[in-house]
Amino acid sequence: MLEHALNLGAYLFCIGIFGLITSRNMVRALMCLELLFNVVNINLVTFSNYFDTEQLKGEIFSIFVIVIAAAEAAIGLAIVLAIHRNRGSTRIDQLDLLKW
Amino acid sequence: MIKSTESLHEILFLFLEVGLILGSLGVVILTNIVYSAFFLALVFVCISLLYLLLNADFVATAQILIYVGAINILIVFAVMLINKPQSFNFFPSWTTGDGITCAACTGLFFLLITTISDTSWSEIYLVTQSNNIVEQDLGGNIQRIGYLLLTEFLLPFELLSIILLVALIGAITVARREKILEMRVKSQALQAKEDFPTS
Numbered sequence: 416m417l418e419h420a421l422n423l424g425a426y427l428f429c430i431g432i433f434g435l436i437t438s439r440n441m442v443r444a445l446m447c448l449e450l451l452f453n454v455v456n457i458n459l460v461t462f463s464n465y466f467d468t469e470q471l472k473g474e475i476f477s478i479f480v481i482v483i484a485a486a487e488a489a490i491g492l493a494i495v496l497a498i499h500r501n502r503g504s505t506r507i508d509q510l511d512l513l514k515w
Numbered sequence: 516m517i518k519s520t521e522s523l524h525e526i527l528f529l530f531l532e533v534g535l536i537l538g539s540l541g542v543v544i545l546t547n548i549v550y551s552a553f554f555l556a557l558v559f560v561c562i563s564l565l566y567l568l569l570n571a572d573f574v575a576t577a578q579i580l581i582y583v584g585a586i587n588i589l590i591v592f593a594v595m596l597i598n599k600p601q602s603f604n605f606f607p608s609w610t611t612g613d614g615i616t617c618a619a620c621t622g623l624f625f626l627l628i629t630t631i632s633d634t635s636w637s638e639i640y641l642v643t644q645s646n647n648i649v650e651q652d653l654g655g656n657i658q659r660i661g662y663l664l665l666t667e668f669l670l671p672f673e674l675l676s677i678i679l680l681v682a683l684i685g686a687i688t689v690a691r692r693e694k695i696l697e698m699r700v701k702s703q704a705l706q707a708k709e710d711f712p713t714s
Binding site (some may be wrong): 416417418419420421422423425426427428429430431432433434436437438439440442443445446447449450454456457460461463464465466467468470471472474475477478479481482483484485486487488489490492493494495497498499505 | 523524525528532535536540542543548551552555559562564566567569570571573574577578581582585586589590592593594596599608609612613616617620621623624627628631632639640643656659660663668671675678679681682683685686687689690708710
């Protein structure tokens with residue numbers, strides 16, 4: 416069952432990366448990013464369950480990852496809202512203000 | 516008895532796996548972003564049940580509370596505030612870049628599967644079991660996590676609270692309306708005209 420859970424994590428990770436790279440909408444990119452964070456948490460909790468039952472270091476680290484993902488989602492969506500207010504669209508390929 | 520619990524775990528794991536596979540495909544592929552947001556909620560709930568299967572009850576509860584209860588609602592709010600015209604097809608059209616990315620991600624997936632199956636997990640299990648000296652018995656899951664958070668992981672815990680404070684202030688500052696600043700600039704311009712009237 417350990418390998419089963421890790422294979423599931425690998426599949427979700429690849430889907431998350433595919434969604435993050437090919438999404439044309441900023442909010443969908445942030446949703447795929449949250450999916451990636453969750454896959455990392457699945458791996459951490461799986462390893463903590465099978466290898467570290469006394470100290471549960473994997474679960475504590477996954478709590479940290481959850482908190483940081485929450486903070487990053489809040490700030491990312493605030494930036495998306497500000498961009499939408501200023502430019503009127505949320506297409507990722509129109510964000511080229513920093514290009515030379 | 517142990518066998519039946521094992522097979523029950525396997526059956527539940529298969530259900531959750533199907534839910535996760537379909538949910539993640541729905542997040543990535545569907546055109547309508549509101550459907551994507553709800554499929555993401557399904558993915559979060561399935562992951563939380565997976566944590567329950569892996570004996571991590573505190574992380575499962577935190578996942579439901581934080582991800583489904585806060586982050587997903589934040590995403591749905593953002594989707595609602597960003598009005599887009601509806602496109603009528605369910606699945607978007609594929610470009611060449613999408614095909615290349617799909618091939619690369621499939622290659623990455625097979626590489627990961629091969630690596631996972633080639634690793635000898637039983638050896639790692641034996642090594643970690645020999646390294647673990649018997650710790651004091653602290654009872655359940657939550658007591659152990661609480662104890663470790665306040666003794667060994669105290670500094671990251673306090674830094675996390677500072678990060679949350681900074682994120683809160685930052686998100687409010689970035690996303691608030693600009694009218695207050697504009698009104699202040701206009702009133703200052705009017706003040707300057709009154710003080711130094713041009714004749």
